[in-house]
Amino acid sequence: MTSLTTIIRRSRLRDQMFIIVGVLATLLGMITLLALLLDLSRDGFGRLHWGFLTSFPSRHPEKAGILSAWVGTLCVMVVTASTAVPLGVAAGIYLEEYARRSWFTEIIEINIANLAGVPSIIYGLMALGLFVYQFNLGHSIQTAGLTLAILILPIIIVATREALRAIPQEIREAAYAQGATRWQTVWFHLLPYSMGGIATGVIIALSRAIGETAPLITIGALTYIAFLPPSPVHPESPYNSMSWLRSEFTVLPIQMFNWVSRPQKEFHLNAAATGLVLLVVTLSLNAVAIVLRYRIRRRIKW
Amino acid sequence: MNSHLNQPNALSPVEPLTLPRVSSTVSAEAPPSANPPKAEVRALNFFYGPKQVLKNINVTFFQHRVTALIGPSGCGKTTLLRCFNRMHDLYPGNRYEGQIMLHPDGVNIIHPQTDPVEMRMRIGMVFQKPNPYPKSIFENVAFGLRLRGVRGSELQGRVEQALRNAALWDETADRQRDLAFSLSGGQQQRLCIARALATDPEMILFDEPTSALDPVATAKIEDLIAELKHRVTILIVTHNMQQAARVSDFTGFMFLGDLVEFDQTQRLFTNPSQKLTNDYITGRFG
Numbered sequence A: 001m002t003s004l005t006t007i008i009r010r011s012r013l014r015d016q017m018f019i020i021v022g023v024l025a026t027l028l029g030m031i032t033l034l035a036l037l038l039d040l041s042r043d044g045f046g047r048l049h050w051g052f053l054t055s056f057p058s059r060h061p062e063k064a065g066i067l068s069a070w071v072g073t074l075c076v077m078v079v080t081a082s083t084a085v086p087l088g089v090a091a092g093i094y095l096e097e098y099a100r101r102s103w104f105t106e107i108i109e110i111n112i113a114n115l116a117g118v119p120s121i122i123y124g125l126m127a128l129g130l131f132v133y134q135f136n137l138g139h140s141i142q143t144a145g146l147t148l149a150i151l152i153l154p155i156i157i158v159a160t161r162e163a164l165r166a167i168p169q170e171i172r173e174a175a176y177a178q179g180a181t182r183w184q185t186v187w188f189h190l191l192p193y194s195m196g197g198i199a200t201g202v203i204i205a206l207s208r209a210i211g212e213t214a215p216l217i218t219i220g221a222l223t224y225i226a227f228l229p230p231s232p233v234h235p236e237s238p239y240n241s242m243s244w245l246r247s248e249f250t251v252l253p254i255q256m257f258n259w260v261s262r263p264q265k266e267f268h269l270n271a272a273a274t275g276l277v278l279l280v281v282t283l284s285l286n287a288v289a290i291v292l293r294y295r296i297r298r299r300i301k302w
Numbered sequence B: 001m002n003s004h005l006n007q008p009n010a011l012s013p014v015e016p017l018t019l020p021r022v023s024s025t026v027s028a029e030a031p032p033s034a035n036p037p038k039a040e041v042r043a044l045n046f047f048y049g050p051k052q053v054l055k056n057i058n059v060t061f062f063q064h065r066v067t068a069l070i071g072p073s074g075c076g077k078t079t080l081l082r083c084f085n086r087m088h089d090l091y092p093g094n095r096y097e098g099q100i101m102l103h104p105d106g107v108n109i110i111h112p113q114t115d116p117v118e119m120r121m122r123i124g125m126v127f128q129k130p131n132p133y134p135k136s137i138f139e140n141v142a143f144g145l146r147l148r149g150v151r152g153s154e155l156q157g158r159v160e161q162a163l164r165n166a167a168l169w170d171e172t173a174d175r176q177r178d179l180a181f182s183l184s185g186g187q188q189q190r191l192c193i194a195r196a197l198a199t200d201p202e203m204i205l206f207d208e209p210t211s212a213l214d215p216v217a218t219a220k221i222e223d224l225i226a227e228l229k230h231r232v233t234i235l236i237v238t239h240n241m242q243q244a245a246r247v248s249d250f251t252g253f254m255f256l257g258d259l260v261e262f263d264q265t266q267r268l269f270t271n272p273s274q275k276l277t278n279d280y281i282t283g284r285f286g
């Protein structure tokens, strides 16, 4: 018979072993990210200056910039966010607060979970058939925005539902017991209280969409573009116009891809600099999400 | 089949089914039942899906009186209470049978055509666990008023009045903008009472309002209930028989979905007519 102390000592050892494995696993992730950042910085940092952000791409690597790419990314993200957020939040609210459990909602639920796992290029293919050929939206910013919106819709739906589910049932009962209708309960209570979780989900979804390349190439994004979409505001009446939606475009990751595939070494430096910009944007988005989540948690604890 | 029911009309013991709306009851100085009925429950059955939880409940609650519901855990007190503001409608598969007439207009609360939102506007509820909204103290009380279209300076005034009526104003007058969560448990529960009071309900349902509170906070809530009954009809579920004896005018004893006995509190506790009631109040089970 092994004595109690031996057993405890053995359990302790296993405990310690796991700590080591855990620390190593964590470090590995951190180190990889750090190495990536360092590598990109070493190559790309030298190219990062104001001119790089304000110039169009060019045949001369040292004069080339990412103006059309970041403007394109910004425009596409505006379309994506303004369609995916209302649709995703509405669907999340409907599924969580309105829909009665039935085989139909079960199927929808399973499908939403599955959608999140579909390879993004498949979305591109679908968008090509639907938006480009069927609805004739063109190889445009609007097509790209809608494609990415559909891509991130499941993420936003799931985030909305989880944020709603975190609200205790007593809060709903309190509101209903005061004579609130379902919509008043959602609008005055559930939405405000789940805003932090929803916003976090939206930001994470957008930071995923910002890096997507394959579906946009599939729908026919240009890889070399030396013009900007028409401005949404005009000096004379009607002052604003939505024609930018129909403009052709490129985005940061595609610009990067374009430069990487060139033989000249100098273009590779441009690609690294673009990667750095992309990485910084995504990491700051995630940082915003973390801060948001932390602040909300501190304010509302159930 | 109703022989287990004992309504508070002692002068007609031969007719256990007679409605207890009469003032012919007992005690010399103003009997508590002298008030007109506020709600009459008739042949009420309630089902969670296939499971029947309330069985042929018949009882009358009198206006501006406190009625306590006691009984062992799981006997259906909460279920009965939540019929009054149609809370069961929030979940699928629940079913009511019978009537709950709300006076003076005699609307049947649980009739499918009756609007549950209207019933909830007329009948307030205070829950077992304090459940303030994660908003400011002011906003907690203001919400119900806003739902009814109260705005501006009237809103200010009525929030203050509700907090005063819930004996919470002195403690919160200068912290209206603070989060409700910053209050103690007892203060939170009084905030929930203020929230229910703000909209002048005809009736308030309390479901074990003090079970999460310490004795001092409990005493405050009990005082409050004694104060409030002058303006609202109160129905309170409690596990604490001393509490029932202290705060209520009438008490109903429930057991396994039946209302076994209903009487003036004093009589039910000193001279119950059912053996089951006697066993329960003397602590032989439950």
Ligand SMILES: Nc1ncnc2c1ncn2[C@@H]1O[C@H](COP(=O)(O)OP(=O)(O)OP(=O)(O)O)[C@@H](O)[C@H]1O
Pocket: B048, B051, B053, B071, B072, B073, B074, B075, B076, B077, B078, B079, B080, B239
């Ligand atoms: N949502 C529900 N679905 C099915 N059965 C339920 C549900 N809620 C309560 N019940 C059952 O109904 C019966 C009565 O429950 P209820 O909550 O009304 O009891 P109670 O008298 O309030 O008990 P307690 O004193 O413990 O609060 C219990 O047997 C309980 O298990």
Ligand SMILES: [Mg+2]
Pocket: B077, B078, B079, B237
């Ligand atoms: Mg209960």
